Amino acid sequence: MGIIEIENLKIYYKTVKGYVKAVENVSFNIEKGETMGLVGESGCGKTTIGMSIMRLLPRNAKIIGGKIIFEGEDLIKKREEEMEKIRWKEISMIFQAAMNALNPVYKIENQILEAIYAHENISKKEAVERVSRLYSLVGIDPRRAKEYPHEYSGGMKQRAVIAMALACNPKFIIADEPTTALDVMVQDQIISEIKEIQKKLQMTMMYISHDISVIAETCKRIGVMYAGGIVEYADAIPLFKKPLHPYTKALMNSFPSIKGEKKKLTPVPGEPPNLLNPPSGCRFHPRCSKAKSLCRKKAPKFVEYQHRHFVACHYVG
Amino acid sequence: MSLRRYTVMRFIQLLVTFFIVMTLIFILFRLMPGDPGVFLISPKMSEAAKETIREQFGLTKSIPEQYIFFIKNTLKGEFGDSFYYGRPVKDILFEKILNSIVLFTFGAILAYAIGMTIGKIIAWKRGSKTDTFFTMVGLGFWTFFPPWLGLILIWIFSYRLDLFPLGGMITPDVWAFNPTLSQKIIDFLHHLALPLMAYVLMWFAGSMLIMRNSMLETLREDYILTAKAKGLKDKVVRDKHAARNAMLPVVTSFSMSIAFSFGGGVLIETVFSWPGIGRTIVDVTLLQDYPLAQASFMVITLAVLIANFAADIVYAYLDPRVKY
Amino acid sequence: MKIIRGKSKTWDLFIKSTLGKVGLGLLITFAIMAVLSPIWIARNPQIYDPLTGKDPNVFGSIPPTMAHPLGTDQLGRDLLSQLLKGSQIAFLVGISVGVFSTSIGTLIGLISGYYRGKIEIVLMRLTDIVMTLPLLPLLIVISGIFGRKDIRMIVLVLSLAGWTLAARVIRSQTLTLKERPYIESARVSGASNMRIIFKHIAPNILPLTFLYMTIGVTYAILTEAGLGFLGLSDPTISSWGMMLQWCFMSGYTFKALYWMIPPGLCISALALSFYLVGYAMEEIVNPRLRER
Ligand SMILES: Nc1ncnc2c1ncn2[C@@H]1O[C@H](COP(=O)(O)OP(=O)(O)OP(=O)(O)O)[C@@H](O)[C@H]1O
Ligand SMILES: [Mg+2]
Numbered sequence: 001m002g003i004i005e006i007e008n009l010k011i012y013y014k015t016v017k018g019y020v021k022a023v024e025n026v027s028f029n030i031e032k033g034e035t036m037g038l039v040g041e042s043g044c045g046k047t048t049i050g051m052s053i054m055r056l057l058p059r060n061a062k063i064i065g066g067k068i069i070f071e072g073e074d075l076i077k078k079r080e081e082e083m084e085k086i087r088w089k090e091i092s093m094i095f096q097a098a099m100n101a102l103n104p105v106y107k108i109e110n111q112i113l114e115a116i117y118a119h120e121n122i123s124k125k126e127a128v129e130r131v132s133r134l135y136s137l138v139g140i141d142p143r144r145a146k147e148y149p150h151e152y153s154g155g156m157k158q159r160a161v162i163a164m165a166l167a168c169n170p171k172f173i174i175a176d177e178p179t180t181a182l183d184v185m186v187q188d189q190i191i192s193e194i195k196e197i198q199k200k201l202q203m204t205m206m207y208i209s210h211d212i213s214v215i216a217e218t219c220k221r222i223g224v225m226y227a228g229g230i231v232e233y234a235d236a237i238p239l240f241k242k243p244l245h246p247y248t249k250a251l252m253n254s255f256p257s258i259k260g261e262k263k264k265l266t267p268v269p270g271e272p273p274n275l276l277n278p279p280s281g282c283r284f285h286p287r288c289s290k291a292k293s294l295c296r297k298k299a300p301k302f303v304e305y306q307h308r309h310f311v312a313c314h315y316v317g
Numbered sequence: 318m319s320l321r322r323y324t325v326m327r328f329i330q331l332l333v334t335f336f337i338v339m340t341l342i343f344i345l346f347r348l349m350p351g352d353p354g355v356f357l358i359s360p361k362m363s364e365a366a367k368e369t370i371r372e373q374f375g376l377t378k379s380i381p382e383q384y385i386f387f388i389k390n391t392l393k394g395e396f397g398d399s400f401y402y403g404r405p406v407k408d409i410l411f412e413k414i415l416n417s418i419v420l421f422t423f424g425a426i427l428a429y430a431i432g433m434t435i436g437k438i439i440a441w442k443r444g445s446k447t448d449t450f451f452t453m454v455g456l457g458f459w460t461f462f463p464p465w466l467g468l469i470l471i472w473i474f475s476y477r478l479d480l481f482p483l484g485g486m487i488t489p490d491v492w493a494f495n496p497t498l499s500q501k502i503i504d505f506l507h508h509l510a511l512p513l514m515a516y517v518l519m520w521f522a523g524s525m526l527i528m529r530n531s532m533l534e535t536l537r538e539d540y541i542l543t544a545k546a547k548g549l550k551d552k553v554v555r556d557k558h559a560a561r562n563a564m565l566p567v568v569t570s571f572s573m574s575i576a577f578s579f580g581g582g583v584l585i586e587t588v589f590s591w592p593g594i595g596r597t598i599v600d601v602t603l604l605q606d607y608p609l610a611q612a613s614f615m616v617i618t619l620a621v622l623i624a625n626f627a628a629d630i631v632y633a634y635l636d637p638r639v640k641y
Numbered sequence: 642m643k644i645i646r647g648k649s650k651t652w653d654l655f656i657k658s659t660l661g662k663v664g665l666g667l668l669i670t671f672a673i674m675a676v677l678s679p680i681w682i683a684r685n686p687q688i689y690d691p692l693t694g695k696d697p698n699v700f701g702s703i704p705p706t707m708a709h710p711l712g713t714d715q716l717g718r719d720l721l722s723q724l725l726k727g728s729q730i731a732f733l734v735g736i737s738v739g740v741f742s743t744s745i746g747t748l749i750g751l752i753s754g755y756y757r758g759k760i761e762i763v764l765m766r767l768t769d770i771v772m773t774l775p776l777l778p779l780l781i782v783i784s785g786i787f788g789r790k791d792i793r794m795i796v797l798v799l800s801l802a803g804w805t806l807a808a809r810v811i812r813s814q815t816l817t818l819k820e821r822p823y824i825e826s827a828r829v830s831g832a833s834n835m836r837i838i839f840k841h842i843a844p845n846i847l848p849l850t851f852l853y854m855t856i857g858v859t860y861a862i863l864t865e866a867g868l869g870f871l872g873l874s875d876p877t878i879s880s881w882g883m884m885l886q887w888c889f890m891s892g893y894t895f896k897a898l899y900w901m902i903p904p905g906l907c908i909s910a911l912a913l914s915f916y917l918v919g920y921a922m923e924e925i926v927n928p929r930l931r932e933r
Contacts, residue, residue: 054546056542056545056546083548084548084549084550085548086548087545087546087547087548088546088547088548089548092546093546095539095542095543095546097539099539100538100539100540101539101540101542101543102540102543103540103543103544103558103561103562104540104562104636104637104638105561105562105635105636105637105638114547114549115547115548115549118547118548118549119548148637148638150637150638161543164543164547330769334769334770334773337770338770338773338774342782345782345783345786346786348786348787349786349787350787350788356786456660456913456916456917456920457909457913459913459916460859460863460909460912460913460916461909462863462866462867462870462885462905462908462909462912463863463867464867464870464885464889464905465885465904465905465906465908465909466905468885468889468894468901468905469905471894471895472894472895472898472901476895530923573772573805573806573809575773576772576773576774576775576776577775577776577860579775579777579778580775580776580777580778580864580867581867583777583778583781583867583871584777584867584870584871587870587871588889595778598778598781598782599781599871599873602781602782602784602785602873603785603872603873605785607785607786610781610782610785611782613778614775614778614779614781614782617775617778618773618774618775618778621773621774621775622773625773
């Protein structure tokens with residue numbers, strides 16, 4: 001039993017050109033204390049999954065089917081008022097564009113306090129103390145909490161956003177590309193910061209990134225996503241040792257290895273598909289070197305090929 | 318730079334601008350055809366009076382000296398005597414300004430409060446019937462010709478329904494016979510109602526449409542998503558996060574449109590016979606009462622500058638990012 | 642090439658916008674009125690001239706009849722003639738002020754945004770100052786000083802005072818455009834400043850220029866009408882503002898709605914039509930306003 005279980009999730013965006021089939025039959029679960037990494041090319045639907053868990057999808061998005069079970073209850077069935085209580089208190093989020101995630105006209109401390117007060121009935125003194133502690137935890141001088149966002153550097157804003165995500169001791173945190181907007185040096189600092197906090201707080205997390213090396217560094221369990229679907233889901237070590245899906249293999253060749261081995265990088269050949277009109281059958285088949293006629297016709301099932309190692313491919317192995 | 322220093326700097330800028338406008342007026346009036354000083358000396362004046370004026374305003378001296386006289390007199394509030402009233406201009410103006418300020422301030426505050434509230438609500442419900450309705454109404458009122466709007470209001474509410482007086486600020490009959498304070502206030506408010514309504518209808522649309530657009534832009538910002546993700550109530554997200562930021566462009570546009578709004582004020586005061594500075598400048602121009610016209614224009618400009626200054630300070634106060 | 646594609650796409654979006662269509666429809670209606678004006682008057686200038694005509698059979702203002710579809714004013718002049726002529730005048734004033742003021746604003750915006758430095762500071766201070774001039778009172782005073790009320794002078798003053806908003810917006814747009822890579826590459830390849838401004842930057846701010854022109858037209862129409870209503874516009878022409886003033890001054894305001902309604906309605910509707918065209922344009926020029 002995971003803390004969060006997603007079953008056959010299917011989300012479309014309605015646009016003037018038709019439906020963007022952004023998430024198609026996605027299933028996975030995350031156990032308590034585990035950090036799950038969701039990796040895939042830009043536009044494959046990672047943010048859409050994250051937002052659907054918070055129930056904060058844009059107005060033109062529609063959850064066509066599936067379940068999002070959080071602690072045994074389906075979030076899709078919750079009323080808006082019930083969701084308001086769950087957001088941040090139970091599930092919080094570190095946003096993709098942290099640079100702009102803070103309201104420019106309020107002091108950062110007040111923005112964190114606001115989240116605390118929305119969910120907990122505690123005294124101002126306690127709350128302010130908690131903000132100080134959070135600031136120390138993410139590595140900013142607590143005295144700077146009373147400043148405005150524009151007085152912070154990019155890295156500091158990102159840390160403040162992380163502090164804010166931790167403010168109510170959530171059971172589950174979704175981190176959507178928390179470092180993409182930062183330069184490489186700061187990126188590394190933030191990642192090690194997150195790793196340390198992970199260790200200290202034992203939190204459950206979903207870490208979204210398009211960079212498999214970042215995911216490898218931070219996550220125990222990894223879901224590889226392609227064009228709206230999860231194609232492979234496994235523990236990090238077996239996945240890296242023996243990737244099963246052709247896309248996973250291609251993806252690994254396209255990023256520098258974390259261990260720093262010298263290897264020739266080959267980008268995944270071909271273009272990511274247009275989700276308005278995704279390819280038939282297995283969505284990866286136009287870019288797959290091993291594709292056969294079956295791949296064009298029939299979408300492969302997502303099966304547990306080995307213990308805790310799921311894959312969606314007709315020709316595994 | 319601190320807010321205080323910014324205020325001081327901005328104030329200096331106000332003074333400089335006012336000087337430039339004064340210079341402009343100085344030049345304009347000296348371009349007037351006819352004898353030098355026609356704009357200060359009425360043909361009806363006695364020779365002695367004419368001499369005093371020439372003396373006081375240095376009219377026999379060279380142009381640069383006249384300019385110095387002019388600046389000094391303006392700063393002292395000496396604008397000569399009104400041709401028409403025969404009294405010093407400053408006494409007449411003071412009363413007129415007060416009348417205008419009352420109407421203008423109430424009108425602006427009400428209009429902006431209403432406009433911004435509706436704008437924020439319809440942006441939140443964008444695409445709904447309410448949104449479409451108010452946007453249409455707003456667009457209609459925004460380009461409504463002000464005096465025509467005034468006439469229609471008078472026609473409906475005074476002429477047909479007989480609810481309000483046709484114009485003016487007080488009923489002389491009521492004020493002649495020692496009225497109580499409350500009688501005075503009621504009479505005044507009774508007269509205030511229609512021109513105020515005209516102001517509000519004329520101005521709410523602008524602030525509403527700008528607020529709506531500004532909200533639509535703000536609602537796409539990531540910090541709005543953050544606010545929602547924090548589990549804040551919709552109303553808190555809308556008012557505390559979106560509207561607070563969306564307000565900023567409205568303040569800017571207020572500051573930029575204030576001079577134009579004064580034009581509308583002149584027309585409304587004329588239609589409603591409101592004894593304010595706007596109506597005065599029209600009347601005295603038609604009466605060729607130049608000293609009063611000149612002073613009225615300077616006072617109106619000064620009012621615009623002060624309103625502008627105030628709006629900029631409010632903006633700096635509202636937006637911590639302002640780089641002074 | 643890029644620009645041409647942009648233009649036709651803008652046009653497509655524009656034609657899809659309901660508000661844009663309404664605005665354009667109104668504009669065309671008024672244009673037709675302006676064109677019909679000489680035809681209507683030419684039938685019998687002695688009766689139908691908007692200023693000097695007089696129907697000998699009419700005494701005082703009369704409500705609509707067959708001969709005078711909108712009635713006459715207190716001097717027996719045909720109101721329809723005045724209304725049609727007024728459309729001509731409004732277009733003339735609105736469009737000339739719109740074009741002049743926006744040209745000035747665009748030029749000042751381009752120059753201050755492109756050259757920065759001292760030029761920018763001076764021009765922007767100038768903009769601030771002109772922006773705080775209360776235009777209608779200024780025009781009132783000027784008409785008093787010179788005693789002569791001339792429509793050309795009104796157009797001139799409106800143009801010289803109405804460019805500020807456009808200048809500000811175009812300056813900031815120029816600032817961002819200047820940083821684009823293709824401008825940089827044009828500069829590196831040795832294009833002169835003038836060439837960069839007019840060949841590379843100006844075409845890209847054209848939609849904005851057009852947008853501010855519609856706003857300029859709206860404001861010119863309303864201000865000229867305001868002057869007319871105050872009796873301070875050119876007495877040798879008959880504009881809508883003056884029609885309303887004659888009605889107001891002759892004491893017919895509430896007795897003759899056939900007289901009071903049409904000019905005000907026309908002023909408001911023509912101003913609205915230009916504003917609507919601009920509003921529809923803004924939704925296109927600024928895609929952030931569009932629904933996702
Ligand atoms: N509001 C929307 N309307 C229509 N389509 C959308 C919308 N938001 C996202 N999409 C489309 O849905 C697909 C998935 O988008 P999503 O943002 O979830 O991708 P992502 O994996 O997070 O990408 P990235 O790594 O770039 O953040 C994309 O094809 C995107 O174009
Ligand atoms: Mg994303």
